[in-house]
Amino acid sequence: MAKTSHGVGGLAYDAKKRTRPPELNVLAALVLIILAFEVLGRLFLGDSFLFNTRDNVNTLFNEQRLQIIILQVAIVGIIALGVTQVIISGGIDLSSGSIVGLTAMVTMSFAQVAMVNGNPNPKAIFGPGWMDLPVIVPVAVGLSLGLAAGLINGLLIAYTRIPPFIATLGMMVAARGAAKWWSKGNPISFPTDAYAAIGKGMMPVVIFVCLAVLFHLIMTQTKYGRHCYAIGSNEAAARMSGINVTGHKVLVYTIAGALAALAAIVLSSKNLTAQAGMGVMYELDAIAMAVIGGISLQGGRGSIIGTCLGALIFGVIISGFTFLKLDAYYQEMVKGVIIVGAVVLDQWRQNMPGRG
Template sequence: MENVQIEPVKRSRRSLPQELNILLVLVAVALVFEILGWLFQGQSFLMNSRRLTIMILQVSVVGIIAVGVTQVIITGGIDLSSGSVVAMTAMITMSVAQSSEFARAMYPALTDLPVIVPLAVGLGIGLLAGMINGALIAWTGIPPFIATLGMMVTARGIAKWYTKGQPISFPTDSFAAIGSGAAPVFIFLAVAVIFHFALRYTRYGKFTYAIGANPQAARVSGINVQRHLVKVYAIAGLLAGLAGIVTASRAATAQAGMGMMYELDAIAAAVIGGTSLSGGRGRIFGTVIGTLILGLMMSGFTFLRVDAFYQEIVKGIIIVAAVVADTFRQKARSKKA
């Protein structure tokens, strides 16, 4: 072995974990609003637990969706259908969650059902929508963008057709309890924790990253790529269904226009949180931080009484900036390699 030449090891520069960078961004955004708050409103932005609770509540639903969308993006795909699936599930779930005290219930025979029924129906519909997405992508080979775009339009259509555009209201008390108080926050956090661990410590997670990093290599390593993709999209659908249940429950009503653009907020949260659109990289923890950054900005602008139009403009710019930053990171890395 003496004459065997030693290859030099290319040492990567020690860098902080990506999550820490995002956490710093979160802190920076919070501080900016804090300073602006004292300057223009004469009061603290952060030292207001009510405001913070409302902020997290506002983004919980998007956060639940974002957990699913993050997994889809890690496989190298995209899910545009989640916002519409929220509306579709909200409508159908609410129609089997109505109270008999309401005289014009949609299905008078199906009122006052135990809460498990609307819950199962809602989750089932979300799951089904996700499975259809996944099956189309895995077995017909059409791009995820197209498959989920189709689902986005179709699910929104079903939501409208279901009651010919009428809202559905008057849920049972037990159904309304699902989204009351701070419950959505806990649901969001529970979902985030579950999938954070699933991605890091289970075979499901390992395969998800592998497929996103290199689908051919994943196949040669013995992974059934198609079946796994169906699973990932089904989970994303399931979580969109859960988000639909929470939304309907909290509002105590369901409308076909619910969840509009949520898919884009969810994608934005994932991307801001460091999930790479080229696949193979991303963490649920990052997505949670990304969701909080979005919420902080919405809440902060409202606090500063900035016009809602400006909020959207700034949000758009931030999303693009996050992807540009990611692209530069990738380029820098491939040059080094």
């Protein structure tokens, strides 16, 4: 960016006045939290959080722990990518968790095997003609369902002008109901091998990372991303500048719905089963990841990198508490404190003179 190293009109460009990317603070927080667990672990357990202490494996880091850290946030992370672009464009999406539940149920129904250990599938939803379908069928059905749910959200918000909070709250309740209605509350299990491969092992992480890179590029390098920031920043100005705000909003929520559906496919494949209660609270975890990552709920500010760091902070906290052998109750309490703390710190930083 050599072109920007000096200003226009004879005013010197002051490098000291350059704004620090907020992601750096999130990264610092992540490092600090890891460090805290490392110190606590060495003090109280005589064990390392980050580094390998076992003799039978020859690695520097505790790779198993690192894998688990990312694996346990990868699926909610996929949702968080969609939520990030929604919040940046000035909206909110509460329906993603319920879309996960509904999509998992419906998708799994199309992914079932006909015979389990020589007996007919005990959890069969459809007749024999609908079993053992190629993996593309459940994936296509799932994605279409997510797209449709997101489209309904988007159309409601863009055309009826009801607040996104209300529209997606409605979808949240309705989709959860539909998920329970689909199999009258029964779990759906026994997917085909091809379907089970989607979420096997570290596949959720691979999918999450690929999508994160894709959405980072979309948000920073494309017209779509630029318009997300513009609409979240000043919707009237965006409309006045000729941006198709209505169409853009429909697209934003549709993409968020598709990502929630993708998360559902990965999750149900990983668990080899689908239940109506799947994805409860995922929408809030996803929003929390974005918020910890420095997003502004007023819109216009935030980034995919920030959200990914926020997701990592989540993963580290969960792993760290398990590592310290503390109850899961503490995890949630600390998560709550961190969510609020992140926003307080961010506002404090915003209000400091000479910074932005």
